[in-house]
Amino acid sequence: xxxxxxxxxxxxxxxxxxxxxxxxxxxxxxxxxxxxxxxxxxxxxxxxxxxxxxxxxxxxxxxxxxxxxxxxxxxxxx
Numbered sequence: 326x327x328x329x330x331x332x333x334x335x336x337x338x339x340x341x342x343x344x345x346x347x348x349x350x351x352x353x354x355x356x357x358x359x360x361x362x363x364x365x366x367x368x369x370x371x372x373x374x375x376x377x378x379x380x381x382x383x384x385x386x387x388x389x390x391x392x393x394x395x396x397x398x399x400x401x402x403x
Contacts, residue, residue, distance in 0.1 A: 326349075326350045326351070326352055326362075327344070327349060327350070327351050327352070328351070328352045328353075328354055328359070329341055329351050329352070329353055329354070330353075330354050330355070331353060331354070331355050331360075334353055341363065342363070345363045345364055345365050346365055347365075348365055349364075349365075350362060350363070350364040351363040351364070
């Protein structure tokens with residue numbers, strides 16, 4: 326967990342809120358003492374309909390090409 330002073334929060338609020346929105350918990354301090362925490366809000370779960378809509382938009386998978394891409398960096402003797 327990162328610590329940020331109130332002065333830094335005032336001067337860099339956008340950056341601090343951006344870090345929190347990306348999942349980081351930030352403790353706000355005043356005179357070296359922790360006074361608050363900033364953390365991301367829990368995201369609401371997706372409905373079954375929304376999950377199905379996302380699944381339908383996924384591209385088709387070419388398993389042969391995928392296997393070739395995975396095997397390419399490895400020695401075939403392994």
